[in-house]
Amino acid sequence: xxxxxxxxxxxxxxxxxxxxxMLEQATFPIKSVKLLASKRSAGKKILFKGKEAxxxxxTAESFENVDIALFSAGGSISKxxxxxxxxxxxVVIDNTSAYRxxxxxxxxxxxxxxxxxxxxxxxxxxPNCSTIQMMxxxxxxxxxxxxxxxxxxxxxxxxxxxxxxxxxxxEQAQKMLNEEPYEATxxxxxxxxxxFPIAFNALPQIDLFTEDGYTFEELKMxxxxxxxxxxxxxxxxxxxxxxxxxxxxxxxxxxxVKEDGASVSxxxxxxxxxxxxxxxxxxxNQIYPTALAAAGKKETFVGRIRKDRDEDKGFHMxxxxxxxxxxxxxxxxxxxxxxxxxxxxxxxx
Ligand code: A2P
Numbered sequence: 001x002x003x004x005x006x007x008x009x010x011x012x013x014x015x016x017x018x019x020x021x022m023l024e025q026a027t028f029p030i031k032s033v034k035l036l037a038s039k040r041s042a043g044k045k046i047l048f049k050g051k052e053a054x055x056x057x058x059t060a061e062s063f064e065n066v067d068i069a070l071f072s073a074g075g076s077i078s079k080x081x082x083x084x085x086x087x088x089x090x091v092v093i094d095n096t097s098a099y100r101x102x103x104x105x106x107x108x109x110x111x112x113x114x115x116x117x118x119x120x121x122x123x124x125x126x127p128n129c130s131t132i133q134m135m136x137x138x139x140x141x142x143x144x145x146x147x148x149x150x151x152x153x154x155x156x157x158x159x160x161x162x163x164x165x166x167x168x169x170x171e172q173a174q175k176m177l178n179e180e181p182y183e184a185t186x187x188x189x190x191x192x193x194x195x196f197p198i199a200f201n202a203l204p205q206i207d208l209f210t211e212d213g214y215t216f217e218e219l220k221m222x223x224x225x226x227x228x229x230x231x232x233x234x235x236x237x238x239x240x241x242x243x244x245x246x247x248x249x250x251x252x253x254x255x256x257v258k259e260d261g262a263s264v265s266x267x268x269x270x271x272x273x274x275x276x277x278x279x280x281x282x283x284x285n286q287i288y289p290t291a292l293a294a295a296g297k298k299e300t301f302v303g304r305i306r307k308d309r310d311e312d313k314g315f316h317m318x319x320x321x322x323x324x325x326x327x328x329x330x331x332x333x334x335x336x337x338x339x340x341x342x343x344x345x346x347x348x349x
Contacts, residue, residue, distance in 0.1 A: 129327025146258030248291025
């Protein structure tokens, strides 16, 4: 059988399980998949295209004869094993933040900068989930009118913090409803000193704080936007908030365009025809995107487009997408599709 051998690192995780589902729907030929996780999961069985596949422990040798390796097992695992995969001839598509800002590594949203995959030297980075959906919605507007400034506030789902965070949120919610004592051990950030409940709450911290008061998640949105749009001058600011939603990140986004002539209807027309975007913008009929409705879908949904009441070139909008799909697994598999389409993958045997 011809086709690619594909490894998924982190195959048991929130994103990894979705990567497997997205690979089942991929249009490029797949010869076999290698499902990799930690030693704890070795021997577990997962279905791929109706057949059982066994999870294996991730080792350097796991990447022998692998053509494409999708990584989503945390930054330290990517740092440890992505070079091993590249050494053995695989192209790595990395969903962690380990390589995103490396100048040698393209950071790709196929609807925005697909051609950047051509410059890869073995590793291609998948951007942060919140950045991806914002890029899909804003790039078509930028192409038409230019973009001077972006200010975003996010309302991010708990699945972005992994399966264990979702489990803990559900336990907290159940216990709060039962008026029983509950625990908070994961959010806002596993690496920080204090933990707070996410059930029935909103946490204005995602990842750790940096010295100037922004979190790393906020800096990811700022820096990755500049890199993907190849524009150091664009002004970007972000406030990232975790809310008790399982899947689907929502964003309130304010933009200032550069050129004259933009209007709500012009932006709606652009987004109606933009790749990967579904416009849901009819306030009189209460049509706008929501996280629950977007969960399980690959597209980015945009609504609530309004002109700023004071700033002539300012517009507001609401952007929603499934953080595990377009924000992670689907964008990674789309990058693999781009590599295939552009003839950039060598089949190892
Ligand atoms: P495992 O289930 O064996 O721990 P999530 O983002 O949902 O928390 O998932 C994290 C993913 O990263 C899981 O698939 C997890 O596998 C995987 N992972 C964690 N530690 C390692 C490791 N040392 N080597 C390979 N995969 C790992």
